[in-house]
Amino acid sequence: MNELLTTVDWSRWQFAMTAIFHWLFVPLTLGLSVIVAVMESIYLKTGDSRWLKTTKFWMTLLAINFAVGVASGIILEFEFGTNWSNYSWFVGDIFGAPLAIEGILAFFLEATFGAVMFFGWGKVSPKFHLLSTWLTAIGASISALWILVANAWMQYPTGMEFDPVQMRNVMANFWDLFSGVAVNKFFHAVFSGWALAGVFVIAVSAVFLLCNSNRDFAIRSIKTSGWIGLAGLLLCMYTGDGSAVEVTRTQPMKLAAMEGLYQGSEGQSIVAFGIINPDKRYDNDEPPFLFEISIPKGLSILARHDMDAFVPGINDIIDGYDMVDGQPVNTVSYAERIVRGRDAQKAIRDFGQGLREADSVQMEKAESVLAENYKYFGYGYFNSPGEAVPPVALTFYAFHAMVILGSYFLLYYIVALLLAYRAEAWLTHSRWLHVVAILSAPLMWICSEAGWIVAEVGRQPWTVQDLLPVNAAISDIPASSVMVTFWIFAIIFTLLLCAETSIMINWIRKATHTDIEK
Amino acid sequence: MYRDGFRQMTVGRTLWALVIIKLLILFCVVKLFFFPDILERDYDSDAQRAEAVRTHLAPP
Numbered sequence: 243m244n245e246l247l248t249t250v251d252w253s254r255w256q257f258a259m260t261a262i263f264h265w266l267f268v269p270l271t272l273g274l275s276v277i278v279a280v281m282e283s284i285y286l287k288t289g290d291s292r293w294l295k296t297t298k299f300w301m302t303l304l305a306i307n308f309a310v311g312v313a314s315g316i317i318l319e320f321e322f323g324t325n326w327s328n329y330s331w332f333v334g335d336i337f338g339a340p341l342a343i344e345g346i347l348a349f350f351l352e353a354t355f356g357a358v359m360f361f362g363w364g365k366v367s368p369k370f371h372l373l374s375t376w377l378t379a380i381g382a383s384i385s386a387l388w389i390l391v392a393n394a395w396m397q398y399p400t401g402m403e404f405d406p407v408q409m410r411n412v413m414a415n416f417w418d419l420f421s422g423v424a425v426n427k428f429f430h431a432v433f434s435g436w437a438l439a440g441v442f443v444i445a446v447s448a449v450f451l452l453c454n455s456n457r458d459f460a461i462r463s464i465k466t467s468g469w470i471g472l473a474g475l476l477l478c479m480y481t482g483d484g485s486a487v488e489v490t491r492t493q494p495m496k497l498a499a500m501e502g503l504y505q506g507s508e509g510q511s512i513v514a515f516g517i518i519n520p521d522k523r524y525d526n527d528e529p530p531f532l533f534e535i536s537i538p539k540g541l542s543i544l545a546r547h548d549m550d551a552f553v554p555g556i557n558d559i560i561d562g563y564d565m566v567d568g569q570p571v572n573t574v575s576y577a578e579r580i581v582r583g584r585d586a587q588k589a590i591r592d593f594g595q596g597l598r599e600a601d602s603v604q605m606e607k608a609e610s611v612l613a614e615n616y617k618y619f620g621y622g623y624f625n626s627p628g629e630a631v632p633p634v635a636l637t638f639y640a641f642h643a644m645v646i647l648g649s650y651f652l653l654y655y656i657v658a659l660l661l662a663y664r665a666e667a668w669l670t671h672s673r674w675l676h677v678v679a680i681l682s683a684p685l686m687w688i689c690s691e692a693g694w695i696v697a698e699v700g701r702q703p704w705t706v707q708d709l710l711p712v713n714a715a716i717s718d719i720p721a722s723s724v725m726v727t728f729w730i731f732a733i734i735f736t737l738l739l740c741a742e743t744s745i746m747i748n749w750i751r752k753a754t755h756t757d758i759e760k
Numbered sequence: 761m762y763r764d765g766f767r768q769m770t771v772g773r774t775l776w777a778l779v780i781i782k783l784l785i786l787f788c789v790v791k792l793f794f795f796p797d798i799l800e801r802d803y804d805s806d807a808q809r810a811e812a813v814r815t816h817l818a819p820p
Binding site for chain 1: 783797811813
């Protein structure tokens, strides 16, 4: 058992590290490709060659990011087959289809039109080049769509039926994969990429201003990326609101963890800032916070768009208590879910025995019990309801870091745009502003990664919500082999990150010594 | 276009070298030696794989 737990831990760390590394590149590609496409559109419309030079500069940085980041997501698929083989088999059809589509679309769109975008200057007509740039940007977002649809299915499994013969979920309705969870997740992630890329462009432009180099180019870049980034951030906030409503509906435990909420109420306040009490557990009477500043009724508004709505806490959810419009919902307690999960597991065993002995009566009976209890299948692995509670502190702090940094960047964009349009001279010469703009860039990545930590840590212990906890999803492999590959990846990722940073810095440094617009 | 594009690359040469080395390490070393598909490797048919997963997910 200890060996198994260690394998789970190493596999989790490995997956988390790989996903976090992959997400360093993806949002920048998503956002910067749009910024570059807008810049090239302006060039084509105005015919002003300075826009062409500006486009080409940012396109080179996009190429560097793309080259280093490409295929880093493939590693996650390696891990599925080796570390998470039970999971891979269990979800096969549902998860495989979007990933296969993603692979095909990513390959054809990005390889074909990306090549025209990077290599096609002067070789194809300007209009076709622009079309290729837009198709590369759109292709990157479409790729993200399929990954996010697959991820959303794990958070809210729908559109499938469980086949006890194959021991896997099979797709019943492809279009059910595009649930509200998936749609919000997709737009939230894509627009967060716009917001991140906008901050990146402003930070690099600030380097030019700090070096008294290419002033017009820098101001032009700040204006363009400022608008795109601001639009991205506002849309990100809007879709984040949609996500909060979906999480309340589909993963109330995650919402409770995001807020460190143990006992819910009507007109529930939201914690704007708080320090979690590390001794608090669902089954003791410790206060949940050592310190907190709350906004009255805030969580009810966020979660259910109704200032008087009831929002359940961790203990309410465990007890099977939630109310929507005065009606009880989610009334099955976790204790009962554990019992029904075990019934489902027994039904699978009985079905397997019937299958081996060709006993169709036993199979039919088992299938009926399974259908009745499959919804709670995953709870059968737990010994107590507490095992179904995610790490509250990490989820809470990640959520609040994301919100606080997101608010900071709203201010950041407003100030950057105001200065770029109204106080250009001040923006050009205030060195402290340049330093703030540059130092803020890593915070944007922290904000973006924090969003994923909320999404993925907040849904623990599940790989597939309510159906498959991580302990069951894991392969029966030695922890030492996962540990070895963990360190191999840690070294590869560190080297790649150093390579990207150094190539980018060299390219930018070289550009500060030249006139980009010539 | 591709040929000319490759010839005229500046920073691109470094990037291509990086991409090729990375893909070689990932597919020819990491995937080949460290990341077998466990169920594909250990079982011959889908029926056996399903039975293995059944045993794991609903142990006696």
